[in-house]
Amino acid sequence: MFNNKKYRVGDVLINPEMCLVSRDGLESRLELRVMQVLVCLLERAGRPVSRDELIKEVWRGGVVSDNAINRIIAQLRSALGDDAKNQRLIKTVPKVGYLLTADVEALLLSQSKTVQPRPLHTTNAAPEALQEAMSEAVSGARLETLTPEVSGAGSLGLSEVQPQAVTLERRNISSETMDGATDTQALAGAPDDLADAPDNIERLRFHRVSDEAGLTLKPTPKSVSKPRRRSWPYAALGICLPVLLLWGWDSYHSSDVAGGGALEINEEIAMLKPLTSLDGQEVDPALSPSGRMLAFSYRELNGQRWRVMTQELSTGQINFIRSDNSSLNQRFPTWSDDGAHLAFMQFNGRDSCQVMLLDLLTQNLKTVAHCHPSSQSGALALKGQMLFYVDSEGVEEVKKIYQVDLNTLRRDQLSLSHSLGRGDYGLSLSPDKRRMAVLRNLSWFDTQIMLFDFASGEWQTALKVGYPLKSVAWSADGNSLIYRAEEGQLHRLDLATGSRTRITKVLQEVNSPRSNELGQTVAVAGELIEEALWIANLGAGNLQPSAWVSSSRRDYRGVISHDGKQTAFVSNRTGLPQIWLKHSDGREHKLSDFSRFSFIDELTFSVDGKALAGTINGEAFVFDIATTTLNYIPGRSSVRNLSWGMNNNELILFSSDNGQKQLQLVNVVTGTTIKVLANNGFSGKYDYATGKLYYSKIHAGGIWTVADGQERLITDEVTPFFAGAWSVESGKIWFLKQTNTGMGLVEFDPQSLARQEHAITKTSVSANSLSLSEDGKVLLSVLDDANVDVVLFN
Numbered sequence: 135m136f137n138n139k140k141y142r143v144g145d146v147l148i149n150p151e152m153c154l155v156s157r158d159g160l161e162s163r164l165e166l167r168v169m170q171v172l173v174c175l176l177e178r179a180g181r182p183v184s185r186d187e188l189i190k191e192v193w194r195g196g197v198v199s200d201n202a203i204n205r206i207i208a209q210l211r212s213a214l215g216d217d218a219k220n221q222r223l224i225k226t227v228p229k230v231g232y233l234l235t236a237d238v239e240a241l242l243l244s245q246s247k248t249v250q251p252r253p254l255h256t257t258n259a260a261p262e263a264l265q266e267a268m269s270e271a272v273s274g275a276r277l278e279t280l281t282p283e284v285s286g287a288g289s290l291g292l293s294e295v296q297p298q299a300v301t302l303e304r305r306n307i308s309s310e311t312m313d314g315a316t317d318t319q320a321l322a323g324a325p326d327d328l329a330d331a332p333d334n335i336e337r338l339r340f341h342r343v344s345d346e347a348g349l350t351l352k353p354t355p356k357s358v359s360k361p362r363r364r365s366w367p368y369a370a371l372g373i374c375l376p377v378l379l380l381w382g383w384d385s386y387h388s389s390d391v392a393g394g395g396a397l398e399i400n401e402e403i404a405m406l407k408p409l410t411s412l413d414g415q416e417v418d419p420a421l422s423p424s425g426r427m428l429a430f431s432y433r434e435l436n437g438q439r440w441r442v443m444t445q446e447l448s449t450g451q452i453n454f455i456r457s458d459n460s461s462l463n464q465r466f467p468t469w470s471d472d473g474a475h476l477a478f479m480q481f482n483g484r485d486s487c488q489v490m491l492l493d494l495l496t497q498n499l500k501t502v503a504h505c506h507p508s509s510q511s512g513a514l515a516l517k518g519q520m521l522f523y524v525d526s527e528g529v530e531e532v533k534k535i536y537q538v539d540l541n542t543l544r545r546d547q548l549s550l551s552h553s554l555g556r557g558d559y560g561l562s563l564s565p566d567k568r569r570m571a572v573l574r575n576l577s578w579f580d581t582q583i584m585l586f587d588f589a590s591g592e593w594q595t596a597l598k599v600g601y602p603l604k605s606v607a608w609s610a611d612g613n614s615l616i617y618r619a620e621e622g623q624l625h626r627l628d629l630a631t632g633s634r635t636r637i638t639k640v641l642q643e644v645n646s647p648r649s650n651e652l653g654q655t656v657a658v659a660g661e662l663i664e665e666a667l668w669i670a671n672l673g674a675g676n677l678q679p680s681a682w683v684s685s686s687r688r689d690y691r692g693v694i695s696h697d698g699k700q701t702a703f704v705s706n707r708t709g710l711p712q713i714w715l716k717h718s719d720g721r722e723h724k725l726s727d728f729s730r731f732s733f734i735d736e737l738t739f740s741v742d743g744k745a746l747a748g749t750i751n752g753e754a755f756v757f758d759i760a761t762t763t764l765n766y767i768p769g770r771s772s773v774r775n776l777s778w779g780m781n782n783n784e785l786i787l788f789s790s791d792n793g794q795k796q797l798q799l800v801n802v803v804t805g806t807t808i809k810v811l812a813n814n815g816f817s818g819k820y821d822y823a824t825g826k827l828y829y830s831k832i833h834a835g836g837i838w839t840v841a842d843g844q845e846r847l848i849t850d851e852v853t854p855f856f857a858g859a860w861s862v863e864s865g866k867i868w869f870l871k872q873t874n875t876g877m878g879l880v881e882f883d884p885q886s887l888a889r890q891e892h893a894i895t896k897t898s899v900s901a902n903s904l905s906l907s908e909d910g911k912v913l914l915s916v917l918d919d920a921n922v923d924v925v926l927f928n
Contacts, residue, residue, distance in 0.1 A: 184231035404927035419656040429467035532557035601731030610653025621709030672910035695743035698907030768805035775857040
């Protein structure tokens with residue numbers, strides 16, 4: 135996408151391939167669209183660039199609002215150390231456009247150097263699954279499915295037509311059009327028609343590498359990154375293409391397709407092409423049978439409702455499809471075999487869920503099936519007069535695949551009964567509609583891809599992975615499946631040989647692949663939520679946090695040491711979730727190198743800052759930072775709410791073994807219970823200054839303690855359900871509380887019962903992540919909606 139160059143503008147270094155701007159020791163990551171505008175200005179330095187030229191170069195001639203361009207120019211000036219008042223580097227030329235006035239030096243990209251890490255020693259096998267967590271993950275997931283389209287007998291009988299819905303001239307979307315939003319939103323342009331402009335589809339580059347996929351926890355290296363400070367609180371909102379190498383690991387293949395052991399992963403890396411560029415989130419992509427139309431779900435940033443849209447790829451024309459109730463969400467569009475109809479799910483998340491079918495020519499909209507409001511799996515597919523979708527009978531019920539005859543609206547169950555896991559939660563039809571790939575949850579995050587043959591009625595296992603999938607796609611010939619591997623990139627599985635091929639390797643996560651019968655595959659680049667860690671210092675007034683930890687991916691589960699010199703956190707910036715450490719001088723270290731997808735939670739520092747405790751897939755562990763040794767705690771494979779006791783040999787944790795729900799103090803070496811701290815206790819913490827224990831309870835609100843052998847309620851203002859959501863430090867209890875003006879930090883004195891509230895100036899602060907140090911540092915987690923785009927590859 136870019137020209138294999140870096141640029142130097144004065145003391146600013148610009149790396150387009152990584153969407154990175156470095157200035158005065160600070161690094162800023164730019165959205166893809168913002169970086170494209172910057173490169174356009176850099177290549178034309180010294181002469182004015184008109185808005186029309188920018189639109190033609192960056193948006194391929196689409197209709198773009200002035201506000202969208204103004205926003206990008208403002209971001210560029212900020213990243214370059216410029217501003218609208220002085221305009222030292224980027225000048226606005228009235229009635230013309232913009233002029234980059236500085237001297238530009240073009241540099242060839244240099245190859246990055248790899249720091250060889252030290253091994254991490256591990257003990258005990260990887261933990262067993264936790265059904266409760268998988269239940270939450272699957273029931274709350276929005277799962278996209280492939281919608282192959284085949285013309286011929288059994289289709290709905292109309293040729294592919296363009297939707298006749300409300301047309302957006304993408305210059306502005308009015309508040310009425312956008313479900314009551316108050317601000318107008320500029321819709322950016324679109325690429326040229328895929329069928330008419332084959333030169334726009336970049337071809338694959340082929341090379342071969344080998345890789346190994348471990349089946350248990352690998353010896354974990356320690357990687358030291360270059361000391362640096364990050365100036366932006368959020369990760370790059372777009373994707374920087376084509377390449378930032380990710381050193382990831384693949385999932386294991388089931389014995390039905392290939393044997394166990396190390397796997398060789400080939401590579402055929404595709405050059406991705408952005409198809410959408412709206413200022414918001416575009417998900418659930420589905421190409422029409424001809425590849426000329428794209429359907430997807432769209433939500434403006436920080437918006438409340440999803441709407442299904444279609445885009446004509448040759449012109450960039452965007453349409454909202456018809457809705458009979460503007461208060462409902464629309465998700466998961468799928469095309470009919472002939473491209474004349476769209477099916478989608480319509481729901482409000484409370485008490486209403488229907489599967490709708492829209493005739494794109496007549497605009498006739500009808501309900502063809504009902505679904506439980508809790509399902510919302512997004513697994514829809516059409517095969518002639520049959521519609522397939524996923525539903526359940528309740529939040530805790532097993533998910534099943536149903537088929538509906540569109541002529542009679544009769545519904546029949548297709549899934550078999552299951553004794554394990556949460557059932558079948560995703561589906562995808564092969565291009566010839568003879569087979570169906572089904573995503574089946576086994577336990578925890580384990581997912582099995584099953585193949586169902588319509589003619590024989592037989593089920594076959596194709597693949598088993600240790601993490602959740604959102605969707606799976608087929609190759610054009612139906613001989614391969616495309617799925618998201620553990621490192622967040624797409625792999626292709628040959629169903630005959632079991633061989634794996636990595637087909638994407640980019641900065642952002644690529645997920646939700648879907649293909650049409652022409653073999654054109656679209657996917658979603660990026661993650662819906664950006665999470666970064668911000669830090670503030672306690673004072674007499676409001677808390678004014680500043681960015682502390684951020685990257686191109688999610689940085690979360692942050693915890694600060696008691697002396698305030700170290701911050702531990704979880705990040706998937708290198709692919710799989712790993713544990714990282716950041717020092718007060720800005721140095722960052724990757725502490726772990728897990729070879730499997732792991733749900734890392736409950737991080738907490740020991741009192742002396744020499745060890746970390748936490749859970750991996752529900753199993754408690756202790757990590758010695760100096761020796762880089764990770765030890766699982768024996769017999770503690772299903773626990774929650776960890777915090778340290780009064781020394782490094784003890785941990786507080788919640789256990790529900792044998793049906794007894796208890797807050798226990800356990801030995802970190804043997805796993806044995808030292809004492810039961812509270813029956814029905816849920817989350818507990820010691821005040822290291824006084825040795826007093828404070829805790830929450832399962833069936834009673836508030837924070838409690840024990841005085842004179844009796845339980846005593848300290849405050850009923852908050853009930854901590856997560857260990858990471860509250861803190862006990864310097865004799866005070868600290869927690870976050872939503873106020874009319876935003877999030878506030880409450881300081882509560884359990885002795886005098888006095889409280890003080892510190893307003894937090896930063897918005898979008900999570901109420902479930904809080905950590906304090908004894909010197910008054912406050913670590914917060916900031917969540918923001920991220921720009922998510924649809925991309926195409928061959």
